[in-house]
Amino acid sequence: MYVAVKGGEAAIDNAHRLLADRRRGDRSVPTLGLDQIAEQFALSVDRVMSEGSLYDRRLAALAIKQARGDLIEAIFLVRAYRTTLPRFGHSEPVDTGAMQVERRISACFKDLPGGQLLGPTFDYTHRLLDDELDGDPAVEPGALRDGAAEPATQIADILGGEGLIEEDPLAPGEPGDINQTPMEFPLSRAMRLQSLSRGDEGFLLALGYSTQRGYARSHPFVGEIRIGEVEVEVFVPELGFAVPVGRVQLTECQMVNQFKGSAKTPPQFTRGYGLVFGQSERKAMAMSLCDRALRAEELGEDIVAPPQDQEFVISHCDNVQATGFVEHLKLPHYVDFQAELGLVRTMRAEYEATRNEDVEIREAAE
Amino acid sequence: MTSETHTEARRRRMSVLARCNSNRLHELWDKLRLEPAHKTLRGPESGLIMLRGRIGGTGEPFNIGEATVTRASVKLEDGTVGHAIALGRDGAKARISALIDALCQTMEAAVLIDAELIAPISQELDCDDEKRRQQTAATRVDFFTMVRGED
Incomplete structure (x- = not known):
């Protein structure tokens, strides 16, 4: 059952204002630019694009900033944004x-x-924290190697x-789209x-x-x-x-x-x-x-x-x-819970009653 | 120009324009001082295209996920229509690209634009590609075999 309950507007407004404050953090620390996120947190950006199912580096960087670095929240933001844009069609299959x-x-x-x-791989690194990155050390560009492609x-x-x-022979076909069909x-x-x-x-x-x-x-x-x-x-x-x-x-x-x-x-x-x-x-x-x-x-x-x-x-x-689905559990379930509470009370009363009966029967038998 | 090579030239220009950096395009476009009178037929408007791959790299198509694209279509005073579409959400770039597409359907303008705008950008993009290729090549493993024991 759903019952409309009003109230909490001011609390919600202030919670969002507090969220914005905490997101910005210490004002004496410079704010992050989207270019910084796109360039230096490139693999987070990649994850948000991949699971947000939208290829747009700048949007993914914005989502990461807005989500305070919570990547699943950022993915959620990207998915929501996607629904606001019209679909122009599809690409040819990439080669x-x-x-x-x-x-x-x-x-x-x-x-x-x-x-x-x-x-540019993490493989073969020793996974030792690098103190130098606490600062801004000069970084050499990648080495070059001549030769024909x-x-x-x-x-x-x-x-x-x-x-x-097993081979996958070239095949035509119109793939189904999970966004458009149940x-x-x-x-x-x-x-x-x-x-x-x-x-x-x-x-x-x-x-x-x-x-x-x-x-x-x-x-x-x-x-x-x-x-x-x-x-x-x-x-x-x-x-x-x-x-x-x-x-x-x-x-x-x-x-x-x-x-x-x-x-x-x-x-x-x-x-x-x-x-x-x-x-x-x-x-x-x-x-x-x-x-x-x-x-x-x-x-x-x-x-x-x-x-x-x-x-x-x-x-x-x-x-x-x-x-x-997991996080919806934290939304108000007051009425559902009251109903279940009533049910558990009844069941508990019945349980107690049967137990008392059992005790009486046993006592009578003794 | 046969229609085939005309299409190829158009595709090549569109490929360069789609990949080029917005600031660089503005810089070279402004230098040309062309800015022809035109009507906007469509956009610039942003939307999505579904990117497709193939199962196993070579088989049946499947949908990977979407990407943002922006497109624009313009009509010059003489009636020539130009189109542009590129990944991203840069409306100004789409509009200039559509104008370039329309202008380049006239031989004279095409020669000028190819020389002054497309060629330098294309060269820069190729240069970036080559640098990346060489950086990757430097990470190629050269195996060597250690000879052990005596024969």
């Missing part, structure tokens, strides 16, 4: 093979064409010749990928981790991770051709998994796929583990663990939905 690669590694092949390019071959092209790895299970792989790509990094990481620990074992190898910018093109009907509209940075993960084959398919490697906005290989890797686990039914595997259950994974991976 990650033509990516301007900033990092590209493979754990399967040491000497793959294009090489192992480490890029060498295209970075995609993993499937290396093993594809032998037919030992979710009905089972979902197509295309719609699952859309949902995973904006899913909560922590949730997907934990599920991916569980597949490695034995829940839905899938023997994964990192076939390839690549990070870099891809060209985006949009077909403009007035012009009659696809127009390049700029570039976006993406992280792609091709997870390669052992597969013993089925009645229809010979033994081969299958693949899990991850593709997310910005630089976020943890998320792309977790996504590809979850994508592979969710293909259990398609590949004729037994569904024995949560990561293989699409209703479980997809319904719970969205942190805006999750935070909405």
